[in-house]
Amino acid sequence: MSDHDEPLFDDGDTGRSIASPQPSIAARVRSLVNNQPYAVLCMQGEGQPYGALVAFAFSEDLRRAVFATPVTTRKFRLLSECDRVALVIDNRLNRAGELMEIEAVTATGRSTLVDRDDSFDCWAELLVSKHPNLKSFVNARSCALFLVDIVRFFHVSSFQEVNQWIPTDQS
Amino acid sequence: MDSDRPVVIALSDAGNISETIVGGKATKLAQLASAGFTVPRGFCITTWAYQSFIEDNAITATIRMELGRKPMDDMRWEEIWDVALRIRSLFLTHACAEHLQREIDSALRRLDVSKPLAVRSSSPSEDASGTSFAGLHESILGVKGSKSVQEAVRLVWASLWSDAALLYRRELRLDPAQSRMAVLVQEMVEADRSGVAFGCDPRTGNKDLAIIESVPGPCSLLVDGVTDPDRWELDRRSRKVIAWVAGERAGDTDDEPILAEPDLQAILAALASIEKQFQWTPDMEWCGRSKSLTVLQARPVTTGKPDIDDKRDWYLTLRPGDARLREMRRRVAEVLIPQLEAEGNMLAAAELNGYDDRQLADAIEQRREALERWKKIYWDEFIPFAHGVRRLATYYNDAVQPEDPYEFVALLQNQPLIAIQRNVAIAKLAQEVRLDPVLQNALEDLLQTHSGRLDWKRARDASARTGNESLAKFINGFEEFTDQYLDIAFGQERLYETTESLLRNISELARIDDKPAKAAASSLSPRALEQRLFAAVGGDRYEEARDVIETGRISWKLRDDDNLLVSRLESQLLRALEIGAGRLRASGGLVGDGRPDAKDAESIMDCLRGGSGTVIELHASAIEISKLAPCADTGLTSRQLIGQPASPGIATGSARLVQGSADLGTFRHGEVLICDAIQPTMTHLVPLASAIVERRGGMLIHGAIIARELGIPCVNGVRNAVELFSNGNVVTVDGYLGIVTLGTPEFDLELNR
Numbered sequence: 001m002s003d004h005d006e007p008l009f010d011d012g013d014t015g016r017s018i019a020s021p022q023p024s025i026a027a028r029v030r031s032l033v034n035n036q037p038y039a040v041l042c043m044q045g046e047g048q049p050y051g052a053l054v055a056f057a058f059s060e061d062l063r064r065a066v067f068a069t070p071v072t073t074r075k076f077r078l079l080s081e082c083d084r085v086a087l088v089i090d091n092r093l094n095r096a097g098e099l100m101e102i103e104a105v106t107a108t109g110r111s112t113l114v115d116r117d118d119s120f121d122c123w124a125e126l127l128v129s130k131h132p133n134l135k136s137f138v139n140a141r142s143c144a145l146f147l148v149d150i151v152r153f154f155h156v157s158s159f160q161e162v163n164q165w166i167p168t169d170q171s
Numbered sequence: 172m173d174s175d176r177p178v179v180i181a182l183s184d185a186g187n188i189s190e191t192i193v194g195g196k197a198t199k200l201a202q203l204a205s206a207g208f209t210v211p212r213g214f215c216i217t218t219w220a221y222q223s224f225i226e227d228n229a230i231t232a233t234i235r236m237e238l239g240r241k242p243m244d245d246m247r248w249e250e251i252w253d254v255a256l257r258i259r260s261l262f263l264t265h266a267c268a269e270h271l272q273r274e275i276d277s278a279l280r281r282l283d284v285s286k287p288l289a290v291r292s293s294s295p296s297e298d299a300s301g302t303s304f305a306g307l308h309e310s311i312l313g314v315k316g317s318k319s320v321q322e323a324v325r326l327v328w329a330s331l332w333s334d335a336a337l338l339y340r341r342e343l344r345l346d347p348a349q350s351r352m353a354v355l356v357q358e359m360v361e362a363d364r365s366g367v368a369f370g371c372d373p374r375t376g377n378k379d380l381a382i383i384e385s386v387p388g389p390c391s392l393l394v395d396g397v398t399d400p401d402r403w404e405l406d407r408r409s410r411k412v413i414a415w416v417a418g419e420r421a422g423d424t425d426d427e428p429i430l431a432e433p434d435l436q437a438i439l440a441a442l443a444s445i446e447k448q449f450q451w452t453p454d455m456e457w458c459g460r461s462k463s464l465t466v467l468q469a470r471p472v473t474t475g476k477p478d479i480d481d482k483r484d485w486y487l488t489l490r491p492g493d494a495r496l497r498e499m500r501r502r503v504a505e506v507l508i509p510q511l512e513a514e515g516n517m518l519a520a521a522e523l524n525g526y527d528d529r530q531l532a533d534a535i536e537q538r539r540e541a542l543e544r545w546k547k548i549y550w551d552e553f554i555p556f557a558h559g560v561r562r563l564a565t566y567y568n569d570a571v572q573p574e575d576p577y578e579f580v581a582l583l584q585n586q587p588l589i590a591i592q593r594n595v596a597i598a599k600l601a602q603e604v605r606l607d608p609v610l611q612n613a614l615e616d617l618l619q620t621h622s623g624r625l626d627w628k629r630a631r632d633a634s635a636r637t638g639n640e641s642l643a644k645f646i647n648g649f650e651e652f653t654d655q656y657l658d659i660a661f662g663q664e665r666l667y668e669t670t671e672s673l674l675r676n677i678s679e680l681a682r683i684d685d686k687p688a689k690a691a692a693s694s695l696s697p698r699a700l701e702q703r704l705f706a707a708v709g710g711d712r713y714e715e716a717r718d719v720i721e722t723g724r725i726s727w728k729l730r731d732d733d734n735l736l737v738s739r740l741e742s743q744l745l746r747a748l749e750i751g752a753g754r755l756r757a758s759g760g761l762v763g764d765g766r767p768d769a770k771d772a773e774s775i776m777d778c779l780r781g782g783s784g785t786v787i788e789l790h791a792s793a794i795e796i797s798k799l800a801p802c803a804d805t806g807l808t809s810r811q812l813i814g815q816p817a818s819p820g821i822a823t824g825s826a827r828l829v830q831g832s833a834d835l836g837t838f839r840h841g842e843v844l845i846c847d848a849i850q851p852t853m854t855h856l857v858p859l860a861s862a863i864v865e866r867r868g869g870m871l872i873h874g875a876i877i878a879r880e881l882g883i884p885c886v887n888g889v890r891n892a893v894e895l896f897s898n899g900n901v902v903t904v905d906g907y908l909g910i911v912t913l914g915t916p917e918f919d920l921e922l923n924r
Contacts, residue, residue, distance in 0.1 A: 070905055070908050071821070072821070072903045072905050072910060072912045073811075131232075132229035132232060132233065133229070133232035133236050137908065140819075140907035140908050141819060142821045142906075142907040142908055142910075143907065143908065
């Protein structure tokens with residue numbers, strides 16, 4: 001997937017793209033992040049990029065994403081050192097000829113470790129409700145929850161059509 | 172409810188419905204009923220109900236996770252049993268949807284609810300011709316009341332993923348996305364006779380014969396192996412009895428067959444009719460007599476000799492029913508263990524140094540025979556009795572339905588295992604050293620000059636020289652301890668000969684705080700769990716619950732003790748061999764400085780008896796350990812290994828491999844204990860370890876349970892655990908998730924390039 005073309009910036013207020021595709025970019029982003037179970041989490045450590053697959057869930061307003069990782073992993077260490085992350089979510093089936101059908105979203109933002117206070121249960125519940133099979137994993141004492149405060153989404157479709165969307169209160 | 176996909180169907184309507192919906196058992200019984208056979212009344216809960224249950228509760232993905240944690244071909248049977256237990260717990264802790272509950276209640280109202288019910292599996296794949304497997308799935312008898320029926324239905328569903336079914340997963344084509352289970356609920360028929368019958372000889376496939384087996388009472392007594400049946404061989408053409416063998420049953424006084432001629436003829440006629448109708452040779456379960464014969468089940472008979480390389484049938488025998496388990500408990504606890512202990516004591520008391528060479532050769536032979544005999548008993552009787560703990564697990568989980576399927580493990584705490592008594596004695600000796608700095612120093616001095624077996628005389632001389640009374644007292648206590656507990660073998664070596672190793676462990680234990688064990692995995696006391704179980708089963712099953720707990724505890728204790736007691740016998744053989752080798756070495760009949768073991772017994776006995784005159788060569792062999800990783804040539808290094816989260820907690824430490832008795836003394840406090848399996852001979856190391864990694868997997872193996880009791884993280888079932896690590900490797904053990912991470916937890920791999 002190529003995303004090196006300049007994105008079509010939206011107006012930032014309505015969440016609607018200037019290109020006004022139907023359905024809206026916001027709806028397409030929502031559909032993609034709700035329907036896809038896994039994302040590539042992109043991190044960095046002292047200039048070295050690193051990527052890992054994670055199971056994720058988004059808040060209803062799409063402004064926050066949550067995922068879990070054991071504390072012994074490289075992911076955990078990198079996230080502890082640098083909170084700038086991206087999540088790549090797509091609907092590839094890895095079949096020849098599907099290039100134009102693929103949709104992908106790159107969500108950028110800042111990650112924070114969720115303390116084991118009341119909000120932990122709430123975010124854990126959100127993640128487990130999407131991934132019931134991860135219940136014992138998420139609740140394990142050695143498992144950490146991370147929230148990503150989403151700054152913007154880059155939505156890519158039809159191979160090279162790229163839109164940026166910033167979720168707002170109105171969107 | 173979707174009317175195109177009914178969740179409940181009357182048994183009488185099931186004959187024309189696909190086996191994929193009602194299962195083979197229900198289809199065949201319905202067809203038999205249509206053909207005029209008497210079958211118990213009942214209804215069928217279809218595979219659509221199963222499908223809706225697993226979809227409503229998102230169970231498929233969790234089953235996939237359980238089955239995909241590790242390649243199943245690499246799992247030991249105990250690990251597969253654990254997987255099945257967790258899946259069973261998953262079904263138990265989710266309720267049926269309300270519409271299904273209503274449908275079941277409505278169907279129940281059409282049965283005679285004063286009678287107990289049988290809730291039986293009716294798998295679409297189990298009875299298909301050519302792939303007939305008996306007993307892979309569960310049937311629950313004597314069920315009463317709507318709530319109990321619903322629980323039983325969920326248990327039968329869960330048995331689609333039973334340990335037995337998972338062993339035969341390929342033949343059954345088990346697939347979480349595709350496999351389904353139907354359930355048959357039937358009135359139970361009271362009859363004074365029941366049994367099985369085969370339309371051929373199932374051992375040979377000879378179709379000239381029919382075989383009938385019968386017991387007094389319900390058929391479950393025969394199927395579970397509780398009651399020995401009477402057995403008939405009949406000629407199918409002449410319909411005459413060729414042979415009758417009476418079953419051996421306690422309390423049976425007369426020698427008369429328990430079935431009369433009309434009973435046998437009615438069964439033969441039923442076999443012939445079933446064969447004619449279905450065009451396969453039947454294997455039939457039945458009850459009642461003559462004209463009141465009721466068919467409980469019919470399926471194609473499976474014939475042929477068992478494949479001796481296929482151990483799966485043997486694993487299936489390791490799940491005895493309650494009555495057999497009680498009998499095993501009596502025999503193991505009251506007969507075998509006392510005999511084993513007495514034989515070990517008797518052999519240990521023998522003054523072998525006073526024997527002449529021939530007598531010594533005889534003593535070696537006697538010990539070798541005893542060891543072989545007890546090893547056979549170990550496999551035939553001790554290992555099957557381990558089921559006592561597994562039975563406690565399922566009994567507790569069925570009744571209490573806890574979130575944590577291993578909650579019951581706390582019921583096993585504080586049992587007086589020999590190994591625990593030994594560990595308590597070690598802790599006492601360590602406490603003596605801890606409280607006395609002078610003794611501590613004296614012990615360190617002693618250890619610097621010793622290796623192998625402690626020379627008591629030199630040790631006493633040292634204490635006399637320094638006037639150190641506490642050292643003298645300690646040495647006396649330690650000698651008493653070694654006599655009592657160390658006359659055992661570990662990896663073909665007598666621990667009695669390496670007492671210095673244990674002294675080093677004691678010295679190490681003395682250096683650490685004598686703090687109580689960290690919070691154990693379960694905060695509930697054994698007493699609280701007992702109460703929880705009694706409350707769940709109710710007053711009328713109180714005695715039964717107590718009995719299951721007691722059997723579980725005895726099973727847990729004796730399955731540890733038996734290892735130590737057999738290793739005591741092995742120690743006696745090694746002792747006799749060492750004396751024999753010593754004599755032969757002195758007379759020139761043996762050269763080399765190696766220690767003899769069981770494989771040298773024949774040649775040593777032969778030589779002692781003045782045999783061939785060939786000089787025996789006995790050289791010390793070095794243990795060769797192949798290291799699979801890190802592999803410099805390929806650049807491949809294991810970074811994170813997956814196992815079973817056997818005891819919660821997380822710890823990082825330096826790896827220490829324990830593979831033989833020589834490794835015991837090198838273990839230091841805070842190291843991560845890496846081994847093939849925690850043996851009862853080495854559990855005293857556990858309090859020193861910061862974490863444990865084992866190759867052998869299972870939640871109910873002793874290493875896992877002791878680690879849980881002491882609050883030490885443990886991951887087991889790690890493939891190549893011993894090969895992948897080297898002493899000194901930094902290892903992080905995550906006992907919550909079952910992850911073992913190799914290497915320092917630093918992100919430095921790319922930074923140095």
